[in-house]
Amino acid sequence: MALELRQTLKLTQQLVMTPQLQQAIKLLQLSRLELVDAINQEIEENPALEELMEHNIKDPGDEPPDMEDKLSQPASETEIKIEEKLNTEIDWDNYIEEYNSAGRTHFEAEHRETPSYESFVSGKTSLNDHMLWQLLMFLPADYEKEIGCLIIGNLDNDGYLTATVEEMAAMCNQPVDNVEDVLETLQTFDPPGVCARSLSECLLIQARQLKIDDPILTRIITDHIKDLENKNYKAISRALKISVNTVVAAVNVIQGFESKPGRIFSDEEPHYIIPDIFVYKEEGEFVIVLNDDGMPKLRVNPYYRKAISQGKDMTGETKDYLQEKMRSAAWLIKSIHQRQKTIYNVMESILKYQSEFFEKGIAYLKPMVLRDVAQDINMHESTISRVTTNKYVFTPQGIFELKYFFNSSINRVHGGSAVASISVHDKIKQLIAKENPKKPYSDDKIASILKEENNIDIARRTVAKYREALRILPSSKRKQF
Secondary structure: OOOOOOOOOOOOOOOOHHHHHHHHHHHHHHHHHHHHHHHHHHHOOOEEEEEEEEEHOOOOOOOOOOOHHHHHOOHHHHHOOOOOOOOOOOHHHHHHHHHHOOOOOOOOOOOOOOHHHHOOOOOOOOHHHHHHHHHHHHOOOOOHHHHHHHHHHEEEOOOEEOOOHHHHHHHHHHHHHHHHHHHHHHHHOOOOOOEEEOOOHHHHHHHHHHHOOOOOHHHHHHHOOHHHHHHOOOHHHHHHHOOOOHHHHHHHHHOOOOOOHHHHHOOOOOOOOOOOHHHHHHHOOEEEEEEEOOOOOOEEEHHHHHHHHOOOOOOOHHHHHHHHHHHHHHHHHHHHHHHHHHHHHHHHHHHHHHHHHOOOOOOOOOEHHHHHHHHHHOHHHHHHHOOOOOOOEOOOOOOEHHHHHHHHEEEEOOOOOEEEEHHHHHHHHHHHHHOOEEOOHHHHHHHHHHHOOEEEEOOHHHHHHHHHHHHOOHHHHOOOO
16 A cells, blocks of 8 residues: 555634633633732733723823923923911910820921831741740750751641651761750740650650649550540550540540640631622612722723824834734723623522522522523533632622532432532531530431431432531541540
8 A cells, every 4th residue: 555645625614712812711710819910910011001090080082181282381381389378267376285295296207217017017926936936045055056956947837847866867967866855855845745756746745744644644645546536435445444434534635735736836828708799688689799899990091092093103013013002902901891791690690590598598509500500691601610710709698609509409308309419518517516426426327317307318428428528527536425
């Protein structure tokens, strides 16, 4: 069989995404804060795009004043004259007496630099800084300071030591005994339990600092830490040949210890959610309001628009550049308006489907998928998915992500309308909150209760999956003695 090259014509159809369409899709899936950052970046890069300030809000057709006209005016006409007159009816004696009274302090700001922002904001102390401060207060020798800094540098965020004594001794060229001595000293520092190499050692350090010298408690921590984690108190009582009540008494003391000493020095900052949409109830009806607070109001620079229209003393390359930037600015403004309109339509459709949820709560949330909203507002499911990503809504029931309203359905035992999976989550959470701590419900028991009392057909494995999603321990670990 011979191989040969041939030229053939083939007619095909394919979807080509223009840069403008790609930009519109990208803006659609951005969160509110990301959108503000993208707009600010575009304002910096595009001279034809500008933010419309409130004090400069005029008719969109307003043009900026011609700089040549300003410069052609005589200086006497552009001067600003300020006439200041004093009100003779003011009682200046009382005014001076009030502001020079002993209860007030007069600051002279002259010849002084304005303090920086950092002067008013206290920085959060880290675990390393706290440990180094205690080490220096201990007045160590040079070799002790070197070893101590090395140990502190090998602590993780929870306060545990991540390197072995032998490894640190090799790093600083010191005997192992010296490293051990410095480590024992650091283990007496605050927070209690810091510089431990395992959970057992961390708990033993805290017991030692509290001067708890109980052999039973020590043996539980040293030899039965796994049974302690699994709350297998009977196995501990059999191994130590003591009663379960004695084990429970020791466990109650251990529960007061901190398993992660460095937790209080965590540098994780809370992430605050700014809703993109507000849903209020006014005069018996729900109202949807988009959150435009802090969103820059954009317009195409009228000065460049005038320059393009007149076209005086402008080369072709300059004109093409300005036209491109003006088209980009106009398309960005149009894309942002389209984004806001799409978000509003999606929220309006969700409100129509989930009206009972907004009225009564999570128990009345209905099963809904992206296809339901897509068919309602005549859009593709992928568009709905982008709109509902990283968007939050403030409702009378709380703040929720738009993805929250889309969930699977669970059938009922004897027929009837299906139940949303999120509603089943809430029911499981309520059942566990009301259970007897000494006899907690197993996953199988929760499934049978939901079937008997709520007519919900759910398997035990599904209950276990929902319980883990709610970060609730199994019944064996929830049991209290």
